Amino acid sequence: MEGAVNKVxxxxxxxxxxxxxxxSFVMDDLRLFLDTHPMDKAALDYWEKIQxxxxxxxxxxxxCFGPIxxxxxxxxxxxxxxxEPWPWEGRC
Amino acid sequence: xxxYEKRLQYPVNISxxxxxxxxxxxxxxGGPDGELAASQRYLSxxxxxxxxxxxxxLTDIGTEELGHMEIICAIxxxxxxxxxxxxxxxxxxxxxxxxxxxxxxxxxxxxVPNTAMCFQSKGDPITDLVEDMAAEQKARTTxxxxxxxxxxxxxxxxxxxxxxxxxxxxxxxxxxxxMIQDDLDPKNFYAYNPSFDPTPxx
Numbered sequence: 567m568e569g570a571v572n573k574v575x576x577x578x579x580x581x582x583x584x585x586x587x588x589x590s591f592v593m594d595d596l597r598l599f600l601d602t603h604p605m606d607k608a609a610l611d612y613w614e615k616i617q618x619x620x621x622x623x624x625x626x627x628x629x630c631f632g633p634i635x636x637x638x639x640x641x642x643x644x645x646x647x648x649x650e651p652w653p654w655e656g657r658c
Numbered sequence: 659x660x661x662y663e664k665r666l667q668y669p670v671n672i673s674x675x676x677x678x679x680x681x682x683x684x685x686x687x688g689g690p691d692g693e694l695a696a697s698q699r700y701l702s703x704x705x706x707x708x709x710x711x712x713x714x715x716l717t718d719i720g721t722e723e724l725g726h727m728e729i730i731c732a733i734x735x736x737x738x739x740x741x742x743x744x745x746x747x748x749x750x751x752x753x754x755x756x757x758x759x760x761x762x763x764x765x766x767x768x769x770v771p772n773t774a775m776c777f778q779s780k781g782d783p784i785t786d787l788v789e790d791m792a793a794e795q796k797a798r799t800t801x802x803x804x805x806x807x808x809x810x811x812x813x814x815x816x817x818x819x820x821x822x823x824x825x826x827x828x829x830x831x832x833x834x835x836x837m838i839q840d841d842l843d844p845k846n847f848y849a850y851n852p853s854f855d856p857t858p859x860x
């Protein structure tokens with residue numbers, strides 16, 4: 567039973583993380599386009615839409631699995647920033 | 659992945675240009691003990707740091723150094739804003755100006771271009787952390803040297819802030835070194851390299 571719960575957790579984690587990676591990249595690319603096309607309505611709408619999805623995903627990931635951005639660390643009793651593996655370690 | 663925040667870690671608002679001082683302060687951008695070298699040193703070393711928490715410290719201090727590089731560049735930029743050719747010649751700024759106009763380029767005050775040879779990433783935690791502690795002290799001395807030449811409060815303030823950060827970083831690296839040593843053989847810290855050799859059985 568415990569294993570099943572864990573598996574769901576891990577799947578959800580991977581899915582959320584993938585969502586953050588994908589939406590972040592969309593925003594990284596859109597940012598460059600908008601820097602040179604600041605009035606482009608379609609790009610601005612897309613930015614807003616993807617921003618909502620990313621914000622949701624980051625919020626949920628941070629709450630369930632720990633921070634990915636150090637300003638977002640939210641921990642009363644313990645510093646969680648250095649707990650999870652670092653991205654270059656090849657997990658996550 | 660990094661995210662840029664549109665703000666300086668410490669504000670820089672300089673109203674009087676001073677190309678002579680700019681030339682001196684430029685050393686903390688691209689000089690041997692400057693902020694560019696500092697950031698690249700820590701951000702390069704973190705991949706082979708054996709302690710998980712120290713990886714975090716190198717990431718966070720390395721990131722802060724990028725912010726310090728931005729503060730130094732802002733100071734140099736404001737000190738060289740709107741210079742006239744006459745002011746350039748009279749201040750001795752012409753040698754820099756001829757190659758870079760008023761652009762920011764990482765070099766030392768003496769004109770030596772920035773090079774990775776001014777820092778090390780050795781892949782040995784003790785070696786790297788001792789280098790990091792020395793680097794913070796060298797940068798602190800450089801800021802002390804700059805402060806002897808600066809009397810304008812607008813320039814002193816951010817420089818004093820940066821100097822204090824060197825001392826804080828030195829303190830944190832000292833603690834990191836202790837954490838690394840706590841993981842090692844207390845009878846011989848150098849018996850093996852925890853980032854390379856297999857951990858011996860106890």
